[in-house]
Amino acid sequence: MHTDAAPIAAIDIGGTKIAAALVSSGGRLLTRTQRPTPAASDGETVLGAVLDALDELATAPGWSEVRALGVGSAGPVDISRGTVSPVNIPGWRGFPITERLSAHPAAKGLPVVLAGDGIAIAAAEHRFGAAQPYDNALCMVVSTGVGGGLILNGELHTGPTGNAGHIGHITVDLNGEPCPCGSRGCVEQLASGTAIARYALRSGWRPAAQDASAVAVAASARAGDPIALAAYERAGQALAAAIAATATLVELDAVVIGGGVAQVGDLLLDPLRAHLRTYAALPFAAGITVHRALLGTDAGLVGAAAVAMGA
8 A cells, every 4th residue: 555655656758868867855866767768759658768768777675555646747748638738849749648648657657747847846846845935936947949838826826827927938039030839939949958059160169079068058158158158148148037036926036947058057047147137127026036947857857756745
């Protein structure tokens, strides 16, 4: 018989990686596995990678005590239908992830709880991390894409379909590049890891050792490369504009930034804070505190589990 202290199984699905873990009731990862996301493949191939990770997780000690399966996915998602349509995984459009996982032998009998990756990081950081002291916070993931989730009046705010706080697709450049979401000038097109590397390359930056990632751009920026520095300045400015717009709409105390790109620290956060002082000009929006996520790149897993704990 499961108890409230029994672990939660969690899956975090992103455009670059698929991670799975058993998570304790206190938010600690008990065991973890990871696969690359075959994002350019068809939907069944992507599902195969997810199920492969789940099957490995099901061999871990403690699996028999698991009480639920939490799934955090890049969005958009539709929690009312149990479907996902990640912008960065074109093979999944309205993909019935909840139904397919529920039917898989390893998950038989487990409630499957779906959340967008931004909602997941918000749940994780509010329950266990940097957003704990705040009743009104925006928690963001800046990685292959840009997502977010909101804590309002001390509660996780999902919206009817589970996409509230999906800040990566706020337009911050009216004449900006078309976005795969169908809009243009989205935050994700300026501030994601992919966008940072793309901008640097287009501006004349040349990577060492054929590594054209945002991590490599960060290394060049720390060495004083002006193009690399400009790429992170641009990303910080885009994030600041979107955060200020969100704060103006719903009034925020804090923003928490997580995801792989956020691991560069002040290289991104310094320009973000500087531009936020300009964009968040109205008295009720000014003074937002900016924090790095405490749960690092595992926030998606902890958050998927946290959402399942609260379901």
